[in-house]
Amino acid sequence: MNSRQIRQTFLDFFASKDHAIVTSAPMVVKNDPTLMFTNAGMNQFKDIFLGNSPANNPRIADTQKCLRVSGKHNDLEEVGHDTYHHTMFEMLGNWSFGNYFKKEAIDWAWELLVDVYKIPVDKLYVTIFEGDEKDGVPMDLEAHALWSKYLPEDRILKGNKKDNFWEMGDSGPCGPCSEIHVDIRSEDEKAMVNGRDLVNEGHPQVIEIWNLVFIQFNRKASGQLEELPAKHVDTGMGFERLCMVIQNKQSNYDTDVFQSVITQIGYLAGKKYGADEKADIAMRVIADHLRAISFAITDGQLPSNNKAGYVIRRILRRAVRYGYTFLDFRKPFIHQLVQVLAQNMGGAFPELIRQQELVVNVIREEEDSFLRTLETGIKMLDTIIETTKKNLGSEVNGNVAFELYDTFGFPLDLTELILREQELTVNRDEFELAMEAQKNRSRSATQLETGDWIELQQAEGEGFVGYDNVESKIKINRYRKVKGKKGEFYQLVFNTTPFYAESGGQVGDSGTIELNGNKVEIFDTVKENNLTVHLAKILPANPEGLFTARVNIHNRSLTENNHTATHLLDHALREVLGTHIEQKGSLVNPDSLRFDFNHFQKVTDDELLRIQERVNQLIRANEKKDERREVPIAEAEKMGAIALFGEKYGDKVRVIKFGDSVELCGGTHVESTGTIGQFIILSEGSISAGVRRIEAITAVKAEQYVETRLKTLKEVSSLFNNPADLKGAVEELFLKFQLLAKQAEAFEKENAGKLKRELLNQVETINGINFLGQQLKVDNSAILKDIAFQLKGELGNLFLVLAAEIDGKANIHVMISDNLLAEKGMNAGAIVRELAKSVNGSGGGQPFYATAGGKEPAGIPVLLQNARKLLI
RNA sequence: GGGGGAUUAGCUCAGUUGGCUAGAGCGUUUGACUGGCAGUCAAAAGGUCAUCGGUUCGAUUCCGAUAUUCUCCA
Incomplete structure (x- = not known):
């Protein structure tokens, strides 16, 4: 079975068990402050587990793109050195939301692995939770009994809290889990050491492939567990490992998932995979990182110099570094691998094919810039070597090496490599010390103290009502205090809210809530795990009361002008530049709008003018807003709605139409385009390879802009005694001035x-x-x-x-x-x-x-x- | 969000205790050699040393703020 068939078989199997098959959520996470990237299959259902959203379907299965590079699961430095760690990987999973539980989960897992995939029974081991006294949880006898149907006692192992009890975080849903491990060693090796002694011991050929989590508890902030009324199942199976097992390989990288890319790397490098250990590591690193970067870019995360974008940049640079050191690449090469990857995985993830050109360009640009960084670093290192030798030293100060790394981005391993050729070393202790100091500085600067949620009441509400109302009666269900470096504030959650939470590029609403003449200002509204959180500097006096919430209408309507204008701009861009235009990001606030899109050359002045004219034309046409909520996604696509890659959509979506502009959008908009008044483009520029940015203003801001320009022009004109040809007069003056300056x-x-x-x-x-x-x-x-x-x-x-x-x-x-x-x-x-x-x-x-x-x-x-x- | 660095000619960059009427290479223009191109030689043009403020007799250089940008950490 090839990898494509293995993936499809999984999905077909669970579809036959009445599971809805959903698409992978984007790898880049929005609206969750604790997570930058999807790192497990369950991430996209987190709000369901937390009880913030209902489950539309009680049984779901999918394959999920995941990235593990930061936080709890940080495998980055391992990747490539062994045969089974990855940055980006696919996680196959099936879920039950208050539906089936342990019996079905275990039976189906067994049926799929043994009957469908034909994995020999004698290779399998399972683990169950042994129980924990402190938490008052007994051994998972139920799971044990279920496994006993299939496996002898000596293949059912008991695991501790670390391995066999899953928790979402310090508090929240949790429960025991049961893992399935597979032993793919040779018969000789099996004879020497019993497989059961190697389970969970980090052996590369005795590995976990599937984890079945039975979510039956909720951990309260106090640390106590309470039984959940509705129990869930959450499973995750590593796709690459599964392929290795089914295809009888010894390494994930030997499967067809990676081999086509590795072959291409070997071709470009003029080396054969398997001939040299170091070159092999480099090829694995590159093959792995290529996938991570490519999928991140298609999901809308471009490499940049902070946050998620910086993580992507670091992954790419690690790949370049390995290619540079062990495969002697001195010119950009990773972008040349994208085509092979797209051929291999484009079937399951069509976004790779659709955005191939962008991915290639972005990667090439990044490679170029990093190679430049390396070049300047090498120059600096040369002078360091010179002075060290002149002083007859054999060791380079760790602080110097750290400066090279910290300030100029020159990696330590390269520094050491180059120094070794000159028989020099780096003082590692000094380096580590400097590194630690830097980490402490950052940590203390970002420390946020988040208090426990304080539940006031559980008032029923309608959630967001801000599309239709800018004022409504609300109750505060819960709140918590957050202490940051710049002071403290409160996060409030309402039963009902007219406040729009920052999302889709549109900034959050501000406004007030009022009770008996006491007003409290809401200075921002954000989303956290699909929960609308209102930020206030102070807590209202009687928080249990019935408040009147009022959105700041002035800012809201200015923002709406800009948001609708963004849709019109998107439409005009497609008309003028072509239908390849796709949104790569946007920012909409009361002052201005920003729109990023893919396009491979500068937008000419002439094109810009035509785009601006077209948008203004659409404004004057005074198109009425046609808003449709709860449209099934398939129907929305039929309407020609523009969806964004990297955006997570539910089954039902909201469609916003203005004339021929049709977009999936959750934002707020004007009633008809005429309200926008006027649209002026302020600037056009590049923010990254293949991505352009347009900044523009509308309505009052546009009016003020024109007014000040006209005023200046008038003043200048009057300085010249209002000539008929002002431009000519200025030119003439300028020429005269030059002449006089020369004479002087x-x-x-x-x-x-x-x-x-x-x-x-x-x-x-x-x-x-x-x-x-x-x-x-x-x-x-x-x-x-x-x-x-x-x-x-x-x-x-x-x-x-x-x-x-x-x-x-x-x-x-x-x-x-x-x-x-x-x-x-x-x-x-x-x-x-x-x-x-x-x-x-x-x-x-x-x-x-x-x-x-x-x-x-x-x-x-x-x-x-x-x-x-x-x-x- | 925090730390460090950078900003000098069209481009890539030098400029080490504050004072060399601000330099190099490439590019541009002009001239010479050549039948033409390529090329070689010669010469010239091109800079508010990012912006604003401070210290000083004197600031590209030191200090502060701002902008842009690179980089590391979270």
């Missing part, structure tokens, strides 16, 4: 020349040295400098002192011919410092030329006499 420069030169000639007549020879000490009337010290250098060029054997009073201060310049420096041991710097005493000043410079300033210009004549005396 020539005049000044001539003047300086004249001055210089006059000065030449004043030269007196004292003891064979040409001396000139004069006070000049100039208003700019640059002229003195210029004259000094000119005189030096014309007259040898010269000791020159020029002085002037500029802005009430004395300005002294001393110039000495080169020959005198050596012959007479004269030094302009020392001389000028000494002379400056006469004007109560100080100065300095080089031996042949120095300047000084002083606060008492009256002393200049004395100063000049003193200068003369130096020669006598």
